[in-house]
Amino acid sequence: MKVNQAEFIISAVGPSQYPDDALPEIALAGRSNVGKSSLINRMINRKNLARTSSQPGKTQTLNYYKINQDLYFVDLPGYGYARVSKTQREQWGKFIENYLLNREPLKLVMQLIDLRHPPTKDDQAMYEWLRHHGVPVIVVTTKADKIPKSKWQKHAKVVRETLGMDKGEQPLLFSSELGLGKDELWDLIEKRIGF
Ligand code: GTP
Ligand code: MG
Numbered sequence: 001m002k003v004n005q006a007e008f009i010i011s012a013v014g015p016s017q018y019p020d021d022a023l024p025e026i027a028l029a030g031r032s033n034v035g036k037s038s039l040i041n042r043m044i045n046r047k048n049l050a051r052t053s054s055q056p057g058k059t060q061t062l063n064y065y066k067i068n069q070d071l072y073f074v075d076l077p078g079y080g081y082a083r084v085s086k087t088q089r090e091q092w093g094k095f096i097e098n099y100l101l102n103r104e105p106l107k108l109v110m111q112l113i114d115l116r117h118p119p120t121k122d123d124q125a126m127y128e129w130l131r132h133h134g135v136p137v138i139v140v141t142t143k144a145d146k147i148p149k150s151k152w153q154k155h156a157k158v159v160r161e162t163l164g165m166d167k168g169e170q171p172l173l174f175s176s177e178l179g180l181g182k183d184e185l186w187d188l189i190e191k192r193i194g195f
Contacts, residue, residue: 001186001195005068006044011061014095018103019064024193025072025105029126030112032078035142038176039112040065040073043185050075062099071193074099074106079122100135108136108192110185113171115141115155119162127163138188139163139171145178 012018028036037050044067063075076096100109109130113119119127130137141159144152152173159171172188174181 001067001070001190003044003067005066006046006049007066008049009064009066009072011063013061015098018062019066019072022105023066023069023071024107025074025103026189026192027074027076027100027106027109028112029076029109029130030078030142031114031120031122034078034112034114035174035176036075036078036112039110039140039142039174040075042176042179042182043073070195071189072105079126100130101133106135108138108189110140111137112140112142112174113159113163115144115152115159115171115173116147118158124163136192139165139169140174140181140185141171142174142176144173144180145175 009019010017028039030036037052040050041047041052044065050063050065050073060077062077065073065075067073076099079096100106111123111127111130113123127137127139139159141156147155156171156173159165160169165171172181172185174185
């Protein structure tokens, strides 16, 4: 996809704020700090349109980014952030759950996993939940540049096995730093939205 235009649309706190132009939506799920905002920026060649932070848990809303007149990236709040209260976590869960289950234009969830570490319990639960509910999901492993290339395949295998991905399915290796995986990810997205 050639990105000619990318703009931040809204930080939505509820369905009444979601866009109503029915463009396909691609959501990003993953633990706080895994690199969701950085991936968006890399996909659209912008340094800081999606705000990144070394401080986890910053994004607490559904952040919509419109790409050309073609689709939205929807940056979901990071899960598994310990420093929010239980009540906050439960509210978060319902809000996101509703979005993931009921949002008609949602075409694909990219679940981001840090390639350096085995998926956490939260990662596993999220993946299982998405599969269980039939939400289309692809696994994208981030921060590949932080480990030597010689270890990529080994780490990818741990991710695949820990999540219980189907045989023949592979996580997509990604690095926002290097731009690794960008073209491949655009191809998958385009296929998914019928481009
Ligand atoms: P929340 O919004 O808090 O849920 O975090 P996020 O998932 O949006 O993570 P974000 O993109 O803000 O990145 C967190 C930190 O990881 C930042 O310091 C980024 O610069 C760094 N980071 C993200 N992706 C990469 C990557 O591919 N390589 C390297 N080296 N650093 C990365
Ligand atoms: Mg973010």
